[in-house]
Amino acid sequence: MAKAYDTTLPALLLRQASERPRKTALREKQWGVWQRFSWRDYLGISAEFACGLRELGLGKGDIVIIIGDNRPEWLFAEVAVQALGGMALGLYQDSSADEVRYIFELSEAKLVVAEDQEQVDKILTLRPDLAHLKHIVYHDEKGLGGYEAQDLLTFEAVCERGRKAVTDSVAEFTAMLDRLKPTDPALVATTSGTTGKPKLAVLSHRNLLSMAANLGQVDPKHQTDEFVSFLPLAWMGEQMMAVASSLLFGFCVNFPEEPDTVQANIREIGPHLIFSPPRVWEGLSAKVRGDILETTASKRLLYNFFLPLGLKYVDERFAGKTPGLLTTLGYKLADLCLFRALRDRLGFSRIRSASTGGAALGPDTIRFFHALGVNLKQIYGQTEIAGISCIHRDDGIDFDSVGLPIPETEVSLSDTGEILSRSPAVFLGYYKNEKATAETIQDGWLLSGDAGYFDDAGRLVVIDRLKDVMHLADGTRFSPQFLENKLKFSPYLREAVVLGQGREHTAAIVCIDQNIVGHWAEGRMITFTTYQDLAAKEQVYALVREEIERINATLPQATRIRRFALLYKELDADDGELTRTRKVRRGTISERYGALIEALYTDACALNLEMEIQYQDGRVRQMCGDIRIETVGG
Numbered sequence: 001m002a003k004a005y006d007t008t009l010p011a012l013l014l015r016q017a018s019e020r021p022r023k024t025a026l027r028e029k030q031w032g033v034w035q036r037f038s039w040r041d042y043l044g045i046s047a048e049f050a051c052g053l054r055e056l057g058l059g060k061g062d063i064v065i066i067i068g069d070n071r072p073e074w075l076f077a078e079v080a081v082q083a084l085g086g087m088a089l090g091l092y093q094d095s096s097a098d099e100v101r102y103i104f105e106l107s108e109a110k111l112v113v114a115e116d117q118e119q120v121d122k123i124l125t126l127r128p129d130l131a132h133l134k135h136i137v138y139h140d141e142k143g144l145g146g147y148e149a150q151d152l153l154t155f156e157a158v159c160e161r162g163r164k165a166v167t168d169s170v171a172e173f174t175a176m177l178d179r180l181k182p183t184d185p186a187l188v189a190t191t192s193g194t195t196g197k198p199k200l201a202v203l204s205h206r207n208l209l210s211m212a213a214n215l216g217q218v219d220p221k222h223q224t225d226e227f228v229s230f231l232p233l234a235w236m237g238e239q240m241m242a243v244a245s246s247l248l249f250g251f252c253v254n255f256p257e258e259p260d261t262v263q264a265n266i267r268e269i270g271p272h273l274i275f276s277p278p279r280v281w282e283g284l285s286a287k288v289r290g291d292i293l294e295t296t297a298s299k300r301l302l303y304n305f306f307l308p309l310g311l312k313y314v315d316e317r318f319a320g321k322t323p324g325l326l327t328t329l330g331y332k333l334a335d336l337c338l339f340r341a342l343r344d345r346l347g348f349s350r351i352r353s354a355s356t357g358g359a360a361l362g363p364d365t366i367r368f369f370h371a372l373g374v375n376l377k378q379i380y381g382q383t384e385i386a387g388i389s390c391i392h393r394d395d396g397i398d399f400d401s402v403g404l405p406i407p408e409t410e411v412s413l414s415d416t417g418e419i420l421s422r423s424p425a426v427f428l429g430y431y432k433n434e435k436a437t438a439e440t441i442q443d444g445w446l447l448s449g450d451a452g453y454f455d456d457a458g459r460l461v462v463i464d465r466l467k468d469v470m471h472l473a474d475g476t477r478f479s480p481q482f483l484e485n486k487l488k489f490s491p492y493l494r495e496a497v498v499l500g501q502g503r504e505h506t507a508a509i510v511c512i513d514q515n516i517v518g519h520w521a522e523g524r525m526i527t528f529t530t531y532q533d534l535a536a537k538e539q540v541y542a543l544v545r546e547e548i549e550r551i552n553a554t555l556p557q558a559t560r561i562r563r564f565a566l567l568y569k570e571l572d573a574d575d576g577e578l579t580r581t582r583k584v585r586r587g588t589i590s591e592r593y594g595a596l597i598e599a600l601y602t603d604a605c606a607l608n609l610e611m612e613i614q615y616q617d618g619r620v621r622q623m624c625g626d627i628r629i630e631t632v633g634g
Helices: 009-019 040-055 072-083 098-108 115-128 155-165 170-175 205-218 236-249 260-270 278-294 297-318 324-348 363-371 433-438 480-488 513-521 531-537 538-552 586-592 596-600
Strands: 024-030 031-038 063-067 089-090 113-114 137-138 152-154 185-190 200-203 226-228 252-255 272-277 354-358 376-380 410-413 417-423 445-454 460-467 493-499 506-514 561-566 606-614 620-631
Touching: 009 040, 009 072, 009 170, 009 236, 024 040, 031 040, 031 113, 031 152, 040 072, 040 170, 063 072, 063 098, 063 115, 072 089, 072 113, 072 155, 072 185, 072 236, 089 098, 089 252, 098 115, 098 200, 098 460, 113 115, 115 137, 115 297, 137 620, 152 155, 185 205, 185 226, 185 236, 200 205, 205 236, 226 236, 226 272, 226 278, 236 252, 236 272, 272 480, 278 297, 278 324, 278 354, 278 363, 278 480, 278 513, 297 324, 297 363, 363 376, 363 480, 410 445, 433 445, 460 480, 480 493, 480 506, 480 538, 493 561, 506 531, 506 596, 513 531, 513 538, 538 561, 538 620, 561 586, 561 596, 586 596, 596 606, 596 620
Parallel strands: 024 252, 063 089, 063 113, 089 185, 113 137, 137 152, 226 252, 272 354, 354 376, 506 561
Antiparallel strands: 024 031, 185 200, 410 417, 417 445, 445 460, 493 506, 561 620, 606 620
């Protein structure tokens, strides 16, 4: 019997436009005003663009690359490509020239939809190396009026070709769908590439929609919901919400005016749904706590009085207890006097479903948001299973696990403790990489590469990447990711890399949050010029040492951090130290900071470190400076 999700993404757009033609499907803020697109508009523009692409020679099996910020044109282009039987491949807008070249060469894409002048310039620079590329399409015309490159087209020009080629583009779009099957490939998603260059995971319409439908059974979405799309559409989590779930359930997707206005735009919309990776939640919690450090004494007193009441309330609930009368009254008072205002300031006044995935989120951050009254759930999955395999249920949220499998998903453990998954959402395979596909899918099971176990309630607990779980010299096993999350909960620390494999103790390389530490320094009349200058200050080292000592007090004696070094630069994806989703590339860290790592395990108290840093445009420069190495008590 056919499932409700046995359809295609373009077919769902046609259905939504037929059933609710005038309802708002998308909004984009431009020039200070929210511009509205109805479901009829969404279908009409996508249909015209699909017909225009066909006139340019695009068809079944072709890959179209899309790069830029989140805009309605991304969705129009993606659905249009899929209607033709092709595949959309999203790239992160801050991808370096080398990363873009690699993806183009591997995918053999004939057309790219680039947002603006910045992205067009990036492609034009690489044009001589891109043998298969025939057309560059852009939709933000600012600064591009004088460009005369061959086959450089505006988005509207492609739509115009579509309008001229057929009498009724929507009817032609509808006819295209007769040739589509749910099992056809629809999306090519880049993997995070923590161990090297990213692979291209191919997912079908059925993969994406089965995940969305089954997730919706345990975390419902409604037609009346609002969602703000501000994370890169190249990320599977954003595809899961802004494309698959929105087309299936019919909720409205909103696009912020600029990356810098995201928080203000979220507050204007007041979304019902939000899905973000840990770095966003960590950043929000750090911002709240950083703002409290700078606010008036009376507000700081209010925060410090009421937050513990909220934490006590959620701790009792997470422990499976019913909070007592005094605890409940205290929480309601805290909500009235503090938490309600904080939620409104964050844009969470109407949030019903808040979730996080893509990496582990520290327990401290989960506690913090639940104390504020945000129903934050941990999700577990990976690109190769369309993003989701497990999620917390509303009555089963806890700090340690990632919840239970969603319907139609089986989760098991191998003999080595590796997490295995099986569901209709498991991807078709890696593009042009049969060897990697065979290593990842075995007997229908998806090998995650993650280590985990089931708790007494049957919930999945993820320890870390299987290859990243470490052992001290005495055999003590620990998760560096868990310790890193503890460190990053400090408002002053933005990134951390924990070390210790085969060593006597753990150590850490940390990076400060320049904005928060900068404000902290200014409030104490500590002058500084650059990040490097700030990170070298004696007072900043003392601040970081105190934070690590405080965190150590919450850790088992064996895994407490004994030595740390404070970097004079932030870890950067352009330098290969992080993935585009801000996951640590441990191999690169070991290579670039080998001398520093060794110094952490000697009696050295300082090291002169020289390195090469790279900018997005490919330029490189040398950077050097002294880094102090400190021992931590506690």
